[in-house]
Amino acid sequence: MIKAAHLVKKFGSSTAVNSISFDVKEGENLILLGTSGCGKTTTLRMVNRLTEPDSGTIFLNGTDIRSQQPETLRRGIGYVLQNHGLFPHYTVAENIAIVPRLLKWESSKTGKRADELFEKLNLDPAIKDKYPAALSGGQQQRVGLARSLMVNPPVLLMDEPFGALDNLTRISIRKEFRVLDELVKKTIIMVTHDVQEAFEMGDRICLMDKGEIMQIGTPEDLLFRPANNFVANFLDEQRLQLELKSVLLEEILPGSAKNISVWDQMESLLQVNAYPDDAPGDALTIESLMAAFSKYKKR
Numbered sequence: 001m002i003k004a005a006h007l008v009k010k011f012g013s014s015t016a017v018n019s020i021s022f023d024v025k026e027g028e029n030l031i032l033l034g035t036s037g038c039g040k041t042t043t044l045r046m047v048n049r050l051t052e053p054d055s056g057t058i059f060l061n062g063t064d065i066r067s068q069q070p071e072t073l074r075r076g077i078g079y080v081l082q083n084h085g086l087f088p089h090y091t092v093a094e095n096i097a098i099v100p101r102l103l104k105w106e107s108s109k110t111g112k113r114a115d116e117l118f119e120k121l122n123l124d125p126a127i128k129d130k131y132p133a134a135l136s137g138g139q140q141q142r143v144g145l146a147r148s149l150m151v152n153p154p155v156l157l158m159d160e161p162f163g164a165l166d167n168l169t170r171i172s173i174r175k176e177f178r179v180l181d182e183l184v185k186k187t188i189i190m191v192t193h194d195v196q197e198a199f200e201m202g203d204r205i206c207l208m209d210k211g212e213i214m215q216i217g218t219p220e221d222l223l224f225r226p227a228n229n230f231v232a233n234f235l236d237e238q239r240l241q242l243e244l245k246s247v248l249l250e251e252i253l254p255g256s257a258k259n260i261s262v263w264d265q266m267e268s269l270l271q272v273n274a275y276p277d278d279a280p281g282d283a284l285t286i287e288s289l290m291a292a293f294s295k296y297k298k299r
């Protein structure tokens with residue numbers, strides 16, 4: 001769906017992105033991960049032509065993106081920013097109607113689509129007449145996402161979408177977004193410097209350093225088959241938690257029908273320990289889960 005070939009971007013004498021190439025398949029969620037200044041945002045902004053590369057090409061469905069006017073291109077590419085990017089002097093309803101208005105949608109169609117997204121994103125319809133400053137950070141981020149999804153673009157670019165939220169809100173909102181049907185079927189490139197977030201949200205992760213790609217692969221590829229020392233060292237600090245998040249329960253306990261990570265299963269077992277009366281009565285315990293996980297790792 002998206003193919004980036006040999007992208008280079010320099011700012012003065014410093015090279016922000018140094019000949020990188022990657023593909024994103026339809027419906028895939030590719031995460032650009034790396035420390036501050038490694039070139040993630042520059043890479044993302046080249047996809048919707050907010051930044052033009054010095055050399056290299058990006059193809060969208062086989063067509064060079066430079067063959068379209070940037071404004072036309074951007075109508076098919078949603079863009080979600082860390083600080084939500086809402087216009088402060090527009091109400092929520094006005095903010096989310098910006099692109100539909102450009103496309104000359106009837107106001108009834110805009111209203112219907114907004115209602116649908118408000119329901120899916122757990123937003124109270126009463127906030128439609130409020131200004132962004134009157135909303136919580138979590139609400140602002142949900143409205144920012146609703147705005148980017150209004151005209152149902154096939155591609156979504158997200159730059160640190162949860163970056164401005166406190167840790168608890170951040171964890172719960174990304175859990176919610178992960179299963180949101182509107183997002184599940186989209187082709188997404190998301191920037192983050194948060195390793196846990198990358199592992200939770202990404203089908204594949206593109207780990208960058210100093211404008212170059214260190215490795216692109218599934219979370220399991222990066223963890224268990226690191227391409228070099230940089231990748232291994234980058235993940236070391238949080239390795240156990242990442243492994244628990246990236247391995248599925250059915251991989252360590254064949255026959256288990258649950259398509260959830262070992263981490264999620266562990267969290268629900270901790271919940272059961274706290275509320276033993278709610279226990280489902282199966283034999284799985286944290287100890288047996290950890291034993292199965294250790295055995296899986298030694299395989």
Ligand SMILES: Nc1ncnc2c1ncn2[C@@H]1O[C@H](COP(=O)(O)OP(=O)(O)OP(=O)(O)O)[C@@H](O)[C@H]1O
Pocket residue numbers: 011014015016034035036037038039040041042043193
């Ligand atoms: N408009 C610009 N003018 C000059 N230098 C820039 C510009 N945009 C980015 N850079 C530089 O290019 C490099 C890569 O920046 P970029 O924002 O892509 O990194 P990043 O990985 O997204 O970092 P962060 O997570 O801090 O946003 C940095 O050294 C940055 O200072």
